[in-house]
Amino acid sequence: MSKHYNNIVVLTGAGISAESGLATFRSSNGLWNNHRVEDVATIDAFERNPEYVHAFYNDMKPELLKAKPNPAHLALAELEHKYDGKVTVVTQNVDTLHEKAGSEKVLHIHGQINQAVCLNCGRVLETWDDVDTQTVCPHCKIAGMMKPNIVFFGESLLCMDEVEKLLRTCDLFVSIGTSGVVYPAAGFVQTAKYFGADTIEFNLETTSNNYLFDKHIFGKSSQTVPEFAAELLKTKNEA
Numbered sequence: 001m002s003k004h005y006n007n008i009v010v011l012t013g014a015g016i017s018a019e020s021g022l023a024t025f026r027s028s029n030g031l032w033n034n035h036r037v038e039d040v041a042t043i044d045a046f047e048r049n050p051e052y053v054h055a056f057y058n059d060m061k062p063e064l065l066k067a068k069p070n071p072a073h074l075a076l077a078e079l080e081h082k083y084d085g086k087v088t089v090v091t092q093n094v095d096t097l098h099e100k101a102g103s104e105k106v107l108h109i110h111g112q113i114n115q116a117v118c119l120n121c122g123r124v125l126e127t128w129d130d131v132d133t134q135t136v137c138p139h140c141k142i143a144g145m146m147k148p149n150i151v152f153f154g155e156s157l158l159c160m161d162e163v164e165k166l167l168r169t170c171d172l173f174v175s176i177g178t179s180g181v182v183y184p185a186a187g188f189v190q191t192a193k194y195f196g197a198d199t200i201e202f203n204l205e206t207t208s209n210n211y212l213f214d215k216h217i218f219g220k221s222s223q224t225v226p227e228f229a230a231e232l233l234k235t236k237n238e239a
């Protein structure tokens with residue numbers, strides 16, 4: 001790696017958190033092997049059985065609260081703070097491992113496990129405590145209108161105005177630990193490529209949209225990402 005980049009966008013998926021002990025979605029023991037998406041990750045599911053959906057996300061909280069960032073998260077945080085250019089993480093993950101590692105520019109396009117949104121007033125409640133159908137919104141004081149601030153299938157992604165701008169202006173798009181099967185996130189690489197960015201994919205294996213990447217770095221992200229970040233930190237802005 002000798003090229004210097006000015007504006008790097010890093011899309012992360014469940015794979016970057018796998019070595020922190022968190023389950024991915026589509027691996028053999030993935031979350032979607034043990035629960036049906038239709039039961040816990042759609043608006044219909046939430047309207048049909050809000051208690052069950054709240055319980056699914058409440059049950060995830062203790063493990064995600066305890067989880068520690070791994071060298072891949074730490075390398076991205078170091079890159080954001082030391083690299084002579086802009087580095088933004090766009091994550092599909094609802095864990096907070098990027099923030100725990102020290103990343104500050106993190107856009108959670110699928111929401112966050114430690115947040116709930118009030119369907120009455122739209123305000124977001126930050127909490128690691130259980131949220132359920134009795135929870136009172138601290139802002140509008142209405143009970144029973146809180147929803148996990150997780151983007152369900154069919155809902156619009158969060159932070160998309162900012163993400164669109166980033167995809168049009170970045171000169172390097174990096175994808176780490178995502179299977180590339182869930183759109184719109186799986187299409188981000190196409191937008192970045194269209195607007196001229198170099199594209200690199202980090203994964204254990206070939207993914208569904210691998211043909212859109214200029215380069216593939218196979219291996220565990222806790223090893224490959226720190227190596228990549230170290231190479232980038234050696235480059236300087238020649239301008």
Ligand code: APR
Nearest residue numbers: 013014015018024025026092177178179182203204220221
């Ligand atoms: N290092 C690098 N890649 C890894 C590692 C690792 N240690 N472990 C797993 N992976 C890769 C897998 O090969 C796989 O391609 O991470 C990817 C995880 O894929 P998924 O389980 O499909 O997770 P993700 O791509 O994040 O899912 C996207 O789908 O259900 C929705 O909202 C959910 O955000 C999620 C979205």
